[in-house]
Amino acid sequence: MPRRFTLPCDHLRALYEAGATTITLANLYHCNPATIARHLRRCGVVLRTGRFTAKPCDEALLRRMYLDERQPLTQIAAALNVSVSTVGNWRRRLGIPPRRGR
Known part of the structure; x- marks a missing residue:
């Protein structure tokens, strides 16, 4: 049976907006990065894209x-x-x- 727990929105949001990745936060909270992403979305955080932005070509x-x-x-x-x-x-x-x- 999967364990259910709640993560503190304020703390989670602050760490993520300070630059922490979902992987870093998952390691901190001993869970999966997808779980962190789901909780961040529930907290109203817009997730960063994992891709680099394409550099325009002249x-x-x-x-x-x-x-x-x-x-x-x-x-x-x-x-x-x-x-x-x-x-x-x-x-x-x-x-x-x-x-x-x-």
Whole structure:
């Protein structure tokens, strides 16, 4: 039989809004992160998304750096402060063809 317990809304909300994750709170209260999320929602807390927000891509800049200036992906990634895989994903999504030879 599952155990039922109540978690203090004020304390739970304060910790979560201070940056604690549902995993951290679950460890603190010895329960499942889904239980914490459910209690937070019952307390009226809007949960943070677990995903990173997508960084927008300046298509003209990417085309210029990649096609016209022929910069390597590593250099483009460093200049735009993203990972090399992000640059590759942008390139494919925008339909920019891969470079072939010189």
